[in-house]
Amino acid sequence: MARVAEHAAALDVERIRADFPILRREVHGRPLVYLNSAATTQKPRQVIQALVEFYEQHNANAHRGVDTLGEEATALFEGARAKLAAFVGAPDPACIVFNRGTTESINLVAHAYGRKVLKEGDEVLLTQMEHHSNMIPWLLLAQATGATVRHLPIREDGTLELDALGSFLTHRTKIFSVTGMSNVLGTIPPLRRLADAAHAAGAVLVVDGAQLVPHLPVDVVDLDVDFLTVSGHKMLGPTASGGLYGRRELLEQMDPFMGGGEMIREVYWDRATWADVPWKFEAGTMNIAQEVGLAAAIDYLGALGMENVRAHEERITAYAMERLLDAGARIFGPTDPSVRSGAISFWFKDIHPHDLATVLDQEGVAIRAGHHCAQPLMRVLGVPATARASFYIYNTPDEVDALIDALRVAERLFRTA
């Protein structure tokens, strides 16, 4: 606990907040209390400035021309790739494919790897706590190949039923794809253990890193994962930034995903050869400015230190869970803050999450309400939807208090009926 307190002090939240222009605005006459970072994070001026500077000073298509602007844009774009590679511990920038983020990355793996290796009777293993973006691409793949999709169950406490892993992960399993951090339950699975189990069964491990990468230090070599997705907009970067880490030898074996300009080596009327990785997977004009903005976001997080980011979130999550439970909320997922994220799904006084979110919005408090793109998980939990408050580097204990005060307003409103 002393270690956590020391780290938390290392994160100067007031100074961080000053970097986020949007946190100065009001909503319905109240200061904005933004508790929806699991959906998308706000952007510091350093990231916004990187976008402005790119468009004002360096805008050109990357990898196309020999002019000065073209060289500058290419250098910034490839520099961003090296930064993202270093951020996730990738041994080589060529292991990073840029694209719009996790959804596109999983679709890429399902098409370019899945269609190549899966045969009828093979299996793709998922878990019961996956986001639709880590379900639907595999369903489509199963339909196309005759493979089967299975789901490792979760326990009552929202952790994975690891005792059942042996019966779900078999010689038929070719791909095991799991979230690194549940967007609903906050659960953080033991990825290294899952990677070892997958490899022992002859499968590859795909990690949906949409929630994981923004919140914890990640090293793909230590974790021994084969693929890891990154959503830049959930880690201070622009929307449609991020991409895919892939083990180099796997990326090299894979077929292209989309065809078009820049992903080729030679083109003839009747055939073509492909560019080297990662460009084989980057058809057409890319999200250059967005990835340059993501590089600024990585610099920002790097300066804070991901251990400090995690320590701050653990502390604020512990406080939020304590206050929510005191207020009578039912929390889904693990209750120990040291094994979960700061995305807290809850049910409060039988007030429907959408009613709750509307009342909270009137109080200036932004949360998410709904099924969180996890309809099958909602059925497991036995609720149609949940409310979710999620925290990041700029959130304060005062904002947790504002959340609780706003919940009281909702309680009063719905009690008087």
Add this chain to the structure above:
Amino acid sequence: MALEQLYQEVILDHYKNPRGKRAVPGAELSCSRNNPLCGDEITIYAHLEDGAVADLGFEGSGCSISIASASMLVEAATGRPLNEAQDVAVRFRAMMAGSVEPDEDTFGDLVSLTGVRKYPARIKCAVLAWDVFQEALSGAGDATGDAPH
């Protein structure tokens, strides 16, 4: 206060004490649909007699707006000839879209739902039951017995 305009007492009353929240025995028409925004699902049951909506009910779970709207739908459409019931649905949608002015004589309690117009994301909640109702009625031609001729 904006909140009181949205969550008027009449809405909260319909939410806490929904009218017609039951399956209708002998319903020729039934239809289910969910709100993709939140996963809420509503099923509408209608029993027709002599070309009129003789009995109407609904089942499902949802937010206060969607349940109150379903409850008000039951009150507004029960007993009406089929074409009139369909007309109420069309005019309710027009009112929620802002192209028809709320008028208590025509709309009764439904007027209270116009507060939702200020919350575009929630309009889906208010029209969910009506979507299902219209889809159920569209099957009236196929229903046995009492479909209008």
